[in-house]
Amino acid sequence: MTNFFNPPLYLQRYQFVIEFIKRNKPKKMVDLGCNDCALLRKVKFHREIELLAGVDIDSAVIREKMYALAPIPTDYLQPGDHPLTIELYQGSVTEKDRRIKGFDLVTSIELIEHLQLGDLDRFSEVVFGFMVPAAVIISTPNAEFNPLLPGLTGFRHYDHKFEWTRAEFQRWALRVGREFGYEVEFTGVGEAPGQDQTVGFCSQIGVFWRIIPVSQSHEPEGPLLYKLLYSVKYPSLCDNNVLQRILVNEVLYWSENLKRRWLEETSEREEDAYSDQNTEEEEEDMEGRLAERLSQMEGKEQDVERQPADWRRRREENEEMEDDDLTEGERLYRSGRSVCVPVARLWSCPRVESLSGNISFLKQILLNDSRVSMTEDGLAVVLAEAEDHQDLDYSDAPECTDIRQSVVCTVEEDWGA
Template sequence: MTNFFNPPLYLQRYQFVIEFIKRNKPKKMVDLGCNDCALLRKVKFHREIELLAGVDIDSAVIREKMYALAPIPTDYLQPGDHPLTIELYQGSVTEKDHRIKGFDLVTSIELIEHLQLGDLDRFSEVVFGFMVPAAVIISTPNAEFNPLLPGLTGFRHYDHKFEWTRAEFQRWALQVGREFGYEVEFTGVGEAPGQDQTVGFCSQIGVFWRISPVSQSHEPEGPLLYKLLYSVKYPSLCDNNVLQRILVNEVLYWSENLKRRWLEETAEREEDTYSDQNTEEEEEDMEGRLAERERLYRSGRSVCVPVARLWSCPRVESLSGNISFLKQILLNDSRVSMTEDGLAVVLAEAEDEDHQDLDYSDAPECTDIRQSVVCTVEEDWGA
């Protein structure tokens, strides 16, 4: 099937979920039957999501790939505006655990066909009756497409318990919708080659939207049936320590940048061969563009960059919110030298060869993180 579709069918299914996320912007998503976490690894880059969870019965396959969900250095250098927490659980999708309640989006990609028909009712009760998310995406093989798959005999995967036609899937989905208060849209991915469009998509998809209000439950939470295998919280600008680190790094960058440009312009004026009158006119014209409080100046062998000038840098302004907060952050950070009145950042006039790197010592801890992981995704008839 890898060569039968371009892009591969599993990527088309993942892209369908990603496009749904872009349009609807859920904040909390859980992938049931997350397997090797391949979908979660793609979704985590869409930072409108604040809680991303995965559940699978096979703990070994989660443990093998879960480290790829750990933050990378870029996540600390460019943290998101909102927090992101990732949690992975070992457990059965036919069991209720209150930690998977309250999600905006539930995905079940090529999962239900691995359940016994007797477990399907329990799955429906867990997802639609217990979790009651705003939206559910369920994909499953379309049995009508199977004759087009080269070399296929029987089901697409040895572990499949059934494979439904479009009519069978739609009958089940509509019944679930009526029972739990959801409406369903039917679509799919993996179009038939050539002109044969009568068999439908290779993977059929049902998108369930909740139409009935969620009733407030006063039932006790019950036992924790799932085992938490992995949990990590990504850095974000909502964390004051992270915000301060990023803001100071931005200030230091722009301070050096403004200092360098100012020294270059000053040197050019000093070496100018034009008349003193022209030089004075050019200097007055350039300096006149800035208010007095925004002009750089020398103090001994140092260059002073006014905070008011730094405030005009869009990134600095957006991070700090107001200039009083910016001054407070700079005065309290040991990496920044300030004038006595606290109105300017003081830099050595000569270039400083020591670069200020982001400190990772306060990076949030996470469970079971290894240094490096090689992740691969293999495609078979059930992928």
């Protein structure tokens, strides 16, 4: 049974929601009947969402998995551009709580079939009449597909109160849409290759779009009926403390990296200069010996004297080529036993410009951070010159990457009663 759909049916439902979020970019989403928070754990990586909430009647199942929604180390190394708040509530989807109003997207994945028909009417009133989101995604089993499921007798789950055909689901959805001002698109997930395609999808889905503007309500806000079980706020660049920490970390990393490379290049130039000095002495000695022979070779003095000068000129041009690409204010320099890295040079390093926005703000951040030593004029970062700079090897230091992790739910479908 676990191999009947590939990928598994629950993952196809989650992926449908993910694709919807990618296209429409809602900022606030609530999942009704969130259960073990498996969908929320996938959605949280889409940083266009700023508020992510889940509601379920079973507090035990939420408590078991809620800490999987906590920030991971990567979230602190690579904070998002916008804040993300996650809230989990224990409560009934047939009750009105003002904290679940104002969402852009409401999802109800395989939930309504667990409600009594009387509760289904109250659910409709809560979602479409009270919450009035911009969009709603509702999925429910398609009863017409059940004969294709191996070993299934009765409903797919012992707690299902009903399972609708496509016509029954569409009739209910269209009625709700007319009553509350929504239009509905019907689709689904879960095709059985080689089977009768006339039965439709295994899970049928209705996507509701609000078509009537929300009127300003003057009613009292109402009671708080839900119990808040978990709340966490992710770090973001909107937090000045987080922004300063990330920006300074980038500056310190690139400062050390530039210093190491500059010291290596300086050492190479000093070695080349020493080598050139010896070469010039050898050339002078050779020229002295050649002079005696050249006196006997009229017409060839000019050619012999030109060759060493051409060599020296080409060597000097190659050595200065990289420095010519930098302005005077971008070149590193020594100050005593320290190396000074100009802020103007750091400005061109990856992420530094995008994080700081302008060079004045970058200077202000660096001057106010105790981890950074600056020159008196505030134009350069001052780093100690190690006696053996090769020990400071940052070449293999990993750059921060936006790690995408997801927790795969391993709960299998329960087709039987």
